[in-house]
Each structure stands twice: as structure tokens, then as C-alpha cells.
Amino acid sequence: MTKSFYIAVIYLVVILLVLDRMNTGQLFSTGDVRAEVSRSLVDHSNVSQSRFQYNSSTSSFSSQYLINSIDRFEWYRQQMYSNLNIKKPETASNISTLYAYEFEHEITVTTTSWKRLGYRVYCRYVDRNDLEIGEPFESFTYPEYIVACKKRKGTRKIGLSVGKNGEFQPIPIVDRMLKKPKYELSMCISAIYGSEPKWLMFIEMIEHFKMQGVQHFYVHIFNASNYDLRVINDYVRTGELEVHYLIERDSRTDDRWQKVNIADCLIWSRLESKWTIFADLDERIYMTNYTGTILDYVREVKNEDVASIQFRQQWIMKTELMPEKYEGEKQIDTWMPTHRWHNSSGIGSPGHTAKCIIDSSKVFKMFIHRPTQFFPSLNRPYIQKVVNPEEGIIRHYRDQNLGSWGRKWLKGILKFGPFRNTNYPERLIGKLTENVKRRIKYVYR
Ligand SMILES: *[C@@H]1O[C@H](CO)[C@@H](O)[C@H](O)[C@H]1NC(C)=O
Ligand SMILES: *[C@@H]1O[C@H](CO)[C@@H](O)[C@H](O)[C@H]1NC(C)=O
Ligand SMILES: *[C@@H]1O[C@H](CO)[C@@H](O)[C@H](O)[C@H]1NC(C)=O
Ligand SMILES: *[C@@H]1O[C@H](CO)[C@@H](O)[C@H](O)[C@H]1NC(C)=O
Ligand SMILES: *[C@@H]1O[C@H](CO)[C@@H](O)[C@H](O)[C@H]1NC(C)=O
Ligand SMILES: *[C@@H]1O[C@H](CO)[C@@H](O)[C@H](O)[C@H]1NC(C)=O
Numbered sequence: 001m002t003k004s005f006y007i008a009v010i011y012l013v014v015i016l017l018v019l020d021r022m023n024t025g026q027l028f029s030t031g032d033v034r035a036e037v038s039r040s041l042v043d044h045s046n047v048s049q050s051r052f053q054y055n056s057s058t059s060s061f062s063s064q065y066l067i068n069s070i071d072r073f074e075w076y077r078q079q080m081y082s083n084l085n086i087k088k089p090e091t092a093s094n095i096s097t098l099y100a101y102e103f104e105h106e107i108t109v110t111t112t113s114w115k116r117l118g119y120r121v122y123c124r125y126v127d128r129n130d131l132e133i134g135e136p137f138e139s140f141t142y143p144e145y146i147v148a149c150k151k152r153k154g155t156r157k158i159g160l161s162v163g164k165n166g167e168f169q170p171i172p173i174v175d176r177m178l179k180k181p182k183y184e185l186s187m188c189i190s191a192i193y194g195s196e197p198k199w200l201m202f203i204e205m206i207e208h209f210k211m212q213g214v215q216h217f218y219v220h221i222f223n224a225s226n227y228d229l230r231v232i233n234d235y236v237r238t239g240e241l242e243v244h245y246l247i248e249r250d251s252r253t254d255d256r257w258q259k260v261n262i263a264d265c266l267i268w269s270r271l272e273s274k275w276t277i278f279a280d281l282d283e284r285i286y287m288t289n290y291t292g293t294i295l296d297y298v299r300e301v302k303n304e305d306v307a308s309i310q311f312r313q314q315w316i317m318k319t320e321l322m323p324e325k326y327e328g329e330k331q332i333d334t335w336m337p338t339h340r341w342h343n344s345s346g347i348g349s350p351g352h353t354a355k356c357i358i359d360s361s362k363v364f365k366m367f368i369h370r371p372t373q374f375f376p377s378l379n380r381p382y383i384q385k386v387v388n389p390e391e392g393i394i395r396h397y398r399d400q401n402l403g404s405w406g407r408k409w410l411k412g413i414l415k416f417g418p419f420r421n422t423n424y425p426e427r428l429i430g431k432l433t434e435n436v437k438r439r440i441k442y443v444y445r
Helices: 002-023 033-041 044-052 072-084 199-211 226-237 254-269 294-299 329-335 402-414 426-444
Strands: 097-102 107-111 119-126 137-140 146-149 157-161 171-175 183-192 216-221 241-245 273-279 283-287 306-311 313-318 343-347 355-358 363-366 371-374 383-386 392-399
Touching: 072 137, 072 146, 097 157, 097 254, 107 157, 107 254, 119 146, 137 146, 146 254, 183 254, 183 294, 199 226, 199 283, 199 426, 216 226, 216 254, 226 241, 226 426, 241 254, 254 273, 254 363, 273 283, 273 294, 283 294, 283 355, 306 371, 306 392, 329 426, 343 402, 392 402
Parallel strands: 097 171, 183 216, 183 273, 216 241, 306 383, 313 392
Antiparallel strands: 097 107, 107 146, 119 137, 119 157, 157 171, 273 355, 283 392, 306 355, 313 343, 363 371
């Protein structure tokens, strides 16, 4: 008697928990990719059915299967044909996947294969018993590093192959069938590689952007030292940072990873964050005479046509490599980039190596310095807003020697005006220094 009563209670609790999982987008810690993946795997078919009827007014993109009144996969194909000026995609020699994301109307798979733009690949669907579901779906790599796959009921994992029945490695699927973005403002940090010590540059960057209202960070790591990974992993621990690791399966120079980083970040942040900053470790975007944070600023952008907000550059000459290891508080006061370097160029012309904050659900193709193609909009075309330097700017602590920057680019920068000393804002540097020291002491003391 009592036994069956307890069973009934437990049954009820389980049902309630399952319903709760299906209805909240916020249940899992934000830093945990695995948790998100498993959420998308739990009763996947039911979740997608219930979400399918969701009538979104937060994003016109997410609620429309059609793009520009035609089937979205057909629209992608047309873009590939006309932008690449090809008649038919060729068969890829091989394809390496990165991550997969499930949206309302498609599963988007990102890839790492270099020089594999506009090639034919097949989406391969796997169910909860690891059995393939149905015929492979023919798709293609467009835009670069991105493959759109049709949705298929019961899919638990997805893979890509180059031949219709060729081999493939299925990967889990990140849930992006969110009712609304989890974050208002996040940041996608450029891929980490190279041998310069990163720990201090990394901490200052994160702490700076947190003070500007950034709620979440995405980063790709190709290579980092164990010492730098200690603090990178600590930001993962506190749920502020998510990491995707890059593995080289072709051969390219390290700086070629930047475009993989941007393509994967475009999809990774799409609909999870309303606004996403795409910038480098050594860039500090801040508001000049606008009184407020970057978050305050983007909140004031009420025009839904604005899909990108572009900032102009000011280069601050970074003349030394960053210190290898933490040696005490005094070192931080002298070596934080915002304390150490002041010799500044004039302000770059609009668009010149600029950086943007985008609504990635409205951007079809993203480049390092700006979106190169917006999605067609239901109403007026999407637009980019250029922030004038009286409101906000990027302080770019550019190393003079890495990538021979000084030799290659300095001349071009001189035309923007004479060099003079400028400072990171007085009103922010105290708090920034305090926050940087707090994190450093937690990790490296
Ligand atoms: C999901 O749907 C299947 C049938 O399609 C059903 O057996 C199962 O109980 C459902 N799960 C939940 C959590 O509703
Ligand atoms: C979605 O919502 C809008 C505005 O609330 C409404 O006009 C429209 O009919 C709805 N669409 C569906 C399919 O329910
Ligand atoms: C990876 O980073 C470490 C530490 O910075 C460096 O010593 C090593 O040379 C790098 N390896 C590659 C392949 O870049
Ligand atoms: C993939 O194909 C390219 C071009 O044919 C080749 O250079 C590369 O080594 C191949 N990579 C793998 C992992 O097979
Ligand atoms: C600032 O940097 C420019 C460009 O490298 C250089 O010509 C100039 O001498 C520097 N000024 C100072 C004060 O170091
Ligand atoms: C901010 O405003 C002040 C006073 O109007 C002006 O002197 C200054 O140049 C402005 N700063 C920027 C970065 O535009």
C-alpha cells in the first residue's frame, strides 16, 4: 500500500522534472556544453515537436522556414552558385566536422577543413541506438566552414561524409531551439595560438568586457600553454567561458584559424546571444563620451533593422611580449596592457580593420571586420550602424613585431594622424586593476 503510494509520488516528481526541462531554457549552467548537449538529447523528438509550434516574435529569422519566400536550403544553394560563380559543387576530398547545432528549422554543422568552400557533402543522421536514419541528405559547404542539414525526426547525432555512403563520425548536437536568447551581450574571442604568454592579456580582456556588460564568452583554442590554460579553465569553472578546441587535419598557418573561429562563433552564438562582439585578445572596445557600458549602448538600439554595430580602431603600440609567469601584484601594475602602453595612433577610417557587435541570427556570412552578407529581412534590409569615435572606439594593443605588423602596416596607420599618448579611461582603470588582480591571485598565487 505505502509502497505503491511512494512509487506514485516519485512518478509524479519525475514527470514534473521532465516538463520543467522541456520548458526552461535556463536550467543548465551556461558554461557546460555537455549539459546543453544532453538536454538536446533528452526526448529530442518531443522537445522539437513542442518547440515547433512556438510562435516567436523575438526573431523573425527563427520563426521562418522559408528565406526570401523560398525553401531555405534552396536559398543557400542559390547564394553559393551566384556568390562563388559555380554551376555545381564538386565532391570534397574529405571533411572534418567541428560542432553541430540544432535550430528550429535546420541542423547546422560547422567544419574545420581548409580550402573546402562550395563542396558537396552529405549529412548523416544517427538515432539513439547509433543506427543511421534514412538516406543521407546532400548538402554543401557554404558559407565557408558551414553546412546546413535538413532536420530528421529521431536524430540524436549527426555527421558529414564526402561520399553518399562514405565513412563519417557522428557528433552530438547542441540545442539552439531556445525561446529567447540566454544572453543579451556575449563575446567571441579570436582563436588562441602562438607562443606569446597569454594569461595576463586574457584576464584583462575578460575583466574589461565584463565591466562593459558582457555576460558570456566563446573561445577557440588551437594551442595554449598549460600555464595559460589554468586561468582559461578557471573562467570555464565559473561559467563565464565556453571553449571549443581546434584540431588540425590539413595544414595551414596558425592565423588561418581565425576564419574557422568566426564561422563557428557565428552559429554558436546565433540565437543564444542577442548581440555578440567579435574581437581579439588585444582589443578593448569601450565607450568614450557615451556615458554607459557597451551593454547599455546596445540596449538602446531599438531599430530591429540594425544587425551589426561597427567600431573604429585606434592602435596602441605594444612594444614588448607579455610576461611569462605571475610574480606578484607590482608586476600587474606595470604589465597590464592598459597600464603599460600609451603611444597611440590616430583613429582609423570607418571600416578600416574595424570590429563589430552583431546579431548573429541576422548575419548569413561573417568576415573578421564586418558581416559580408545579411539574411534577407521580412521588412526593410538589415543594416550596419557605424559608431562614431565620440561615442565608442577600440583600443587595440597591437604588438609591433608579431606577424611583422610594424613593418607591414605601420606606414598605413600613420596617415590617420600623428601619434600621441592616450590612456585607458581613468574612471575604469581602478576597478579593472582590482578585478584582474583578484582573478590572478585566485588562480596563480
Ligand atoms: C516522447 O514521445 C514518445 C512517443 O513519441 C513517448 O513514448 C514518450 O513518453 C515521450 N516522452 C515525453 C517525456 O513526453
Ligand atoms: C504569430 O504571432 C503573430 C503576432 O502575435 C500573429 O499575428 C500570427 O498569426 C502568429 N502566427 C501563428 C502561426 O500562430
Ligand atoms: C604551443 O604553445 C606552446 C606554449 O606556448 C609552445 O611552446 C608550442 O611551441 C606551441 N606549439 C605549436 C604547435 O604551436
Ligand atoms: C584532405 O584533402 C586535402 C586535399 O586533397 C589534403 O591536403 C588533406 O591532407 C586531406 N586531409 C585529411 C585529414 O585527409
Ligand atoms: C610612438 O610610435 C611611433 C610609431 O612606432 C613612433 O614613431 C614614435 O616614436 C613613438 N613615440 C614615442 C613617444 O615613443
Ligand atoms: C568628448 O567630449 C569632449 C567635450 O565635448 C571633447 O573635448 C572630447 O574630444 C570628446 N572625446 C571624444 C573621444 O570624442
